[in-house]
Amino acid sequence: MYKTSPSLAEKCRDLRSKGFTLGRIIEAVKLPKTTVYDHIYDISLPLEIKEKIKREAIGRLTEFNRKRKGECMFGRVVLKPKGWTPDLIFLAAHFIFDGEVQSHSCIYHNRNMALINQVGYLMRKVFNLLPYNWLNKETGVHRISYHYVELADYMRSKTQELKRYINSASLVERKIFLKAFFDDEGCVHFNKKIS
Numbered sequence: 001m002y003k004t005s006p007s008l009a010e011k012c013r014d015l016r017s018k019g020f021t022l023g024r025i026i027e028a029v030k031l032p033k034t035t036v037y038d039h040i041y042d043i044s045l046p047l048e049i050k051e052k053i054k055r056e057a058i059g060r061l062t063e064f065n066r067k068r069k070g071e072c073m074f075g076r077v078v079l080k081p082k083g084w085t086p087d088l089i090f091l092a093a094h095f096i097f098d099g100e101v102q103s104h105s106c107i108y109h110n111r112n113m114a115l116i117n118q119v120g121y122l123m124r125k126v127f128n129l130l131p132y133n134w135l136n137k138e139t140g141v142h143r144i145s146y147h148y149v150e151l152a153d154y155m156r157s158k159t160q161e162l163k164r165y166i167n168s169a170s171l172v173e174r175k176i177f178l179k180a181f182f183d184d185e186g187c188v189h190f191n192k193k194i195s
Helices: 006-017 022-029 033-040 047-067 086-097 113-127 149-168 171-185
Strands: 099-101 106-110 132-136 141-146
Touching (some): 006 022, 086 106, 086 113, 086 149, 106 113, 106 149
16 A cells, blocks of 8 residues: 555545545645545535536536437447338338337337247347347237447338339339238238128
């Protein structure tokens, strides 16, 4: 441990009693953080200074979040394909029908595990993302979700664009869209009485 003279220890305690933060005391006395802390740990900051520090921290976080609005945090990269591919049409259509795109996440619900797995597989293939999984045991509905701000912004614009694009899309693309619609919203009913 770093040895301090009694006068430096007293100076640390005096500065703390005047409301100096740990960081400001370290700057003033030029001692290591742990050494300063050992001298002042038992002296609390006044409530008004604690409140000021809290307000400043909230202000920094608010400013940081405002600047990165619509972007993922550092290190979380979301691929954003240009144009339309069959896989992207499939995903956007499923998010339109049995899914939802919120401000910060994309969620897909279904009881059919084949569809859940297919959406999960294509999200990994197209965006290189893994889902959060959840099962409602009462209803049997599975949910996979992706919590990325950039993905949500991208997918929101793609689902809106798909509604316009599908009218002029190729026959193959229209089939993918209609299959997704039927998979999520359709059903088949067989009535034995009708021959």
